[in-house]
Amino acid sequence: xxxxxxxxxxxxxxxxxxxxxxxxxxxxxxxxxxxxxxxxxxxxxxxxxxxxxxxxxxxxxxxxxxxxxxxxxxxxxxxxxxxxxxxxxxxxxxxxxxxxxxxxxxxxxxxxxxxxxxxxxxxxxxxxxxxxxxxxxxxxxxxxxxxxxxxxxxxxxxxxxxxxxxxxxxxxxxxxxxxxxxxxxxxxxxxxxxxxxx
Numbered sequence: 001x002x003x004x005x006x007x008x009x010x011x012x013x014x015x016x017x018x019x020x021x022x023x024x025x026x027x028x029x030x031x032x033x034x035x036x037x038x039x040x041x042x043x044x045x046x047x048x049x050x051x052x053x054x055x056x057x058x059x060x061x062x063x064x065x066x067x068x069x070x071x072x073x074x075x076x077x078x079x080x081x082x083x084x085x086x087x088x089x090x091x092x093x094x095x096x097x098x099x100x101x102x103x104x105x106x107x108x109x110x111x112x113x114x115x116x117x118x119x120x121x122x123x124x125x126x127x128x129x130x131x132x133x134x135x136x137x138x139x140x141x142x143x144x145x146x147x148x149x150x151x152x153x154x155x156x157x158x159x160x161x162x163x164x165x166x167x168x169x170x171x172x173x174x175x176x177x178x179x180x181x182x183x184x185x186x187x188x189x190x191x192x193x194x195x196x197x198x
Contacts, residue, residue, distance in 0.1 A: 008165035011144030015052060020136035026058060027129040030111065030138070034103035037140055044166065047105050047147025049140055054099035056136030061115060062088045063125035086128060092117055093133050098124070102161055103140075108150030110161065 016037045020029055034049045041047075065085040094115035101111030114124035145166050150159035 006163060008146055008163055010048075010146045010165075014142050014144075016140045016142065018138055018140075020056070020132045020138065022132055022134060024132040024136070025129055026132060026136060027111065027127055030101075030140075031103070031107065031109060033138070034109065034140060035107065037142060038103070038105050041142055041144075043105065043147075046142050046144045047149075047166065048143050048163070049103040049148070050143075051099055051101050051111070052139040052141040054096055054136060054138045056096045056138075057093060057133040058096060058115065058130035058136070059093045059133045060088070060090050061092070061094060061113075061130035062086060062128035063113070063123065064128055065125045087125075089123075094123075094130075096136065097122060099127075099138070101127075102148055104148040104150055104161075106150060108148075108159060 016033075018033060020026065030051075038047070038049055063086070065087055067085075094117055096113065097116050098114040099111070100113075101109060103109045111127040112124065113127045113130075114122055116122050147164045147166055149162045149164065151162045152158075153160040
């Protein structure tokens with residue numbers, strides 16, 4: 001199956017910085033912060049938020065580990081028996097090594113985290129939740145001109161990211177468009193053919 005790469009251009013990026021305190025739950029607070037940030041941005045200008053950087057420490061962390069799928073199968077002929085493994089680390093404390101992800105206006109998000117334990121061993125996966133131990137210093141970014149949406153992908157069974165460009169017409173109104181490379185190439189070819197025929 002051929003896929004088309006969609007990379008809409010975006011405008012300026014704005015950083016939104018905040019700190020979480022001991023006892024704060026990471027995942028619901030990230031969702032709340034992204035919702036607040038996006039509510040401050042006009043929807044005709046911006047509909048995307050993403051984690052730029054984060055540092056801090058967590059305890060009582062829950063992750064969905066790699067190789068998960070909606071059905072528990074990975075592709076055809078799964079011989080390894082991959083399952084949706086959700087693992088909780090209730091008695092461990094971790095340093096946040098990496099935190100990355102995207103948020104959409106419809107409350108959709110996809111967040112991954114890497115953590116290091118007291119011996120420097122790392123673990124990572126899809127963030128389900130975690131409790132801030134000492135601090136979590138987070139920077140969320142927004143990019144003007146694009147909107148993130150979560151759309152069901154029949155192949156994965158998950159709501160996956162779809163990026164759309166926000167374009168303004170001459171009246172200053174905005175409209176969403178999904179830019180597809182094949183469609184763009186067809187349009188360029190059509191215009192080139194029309195120019196040659198004149």
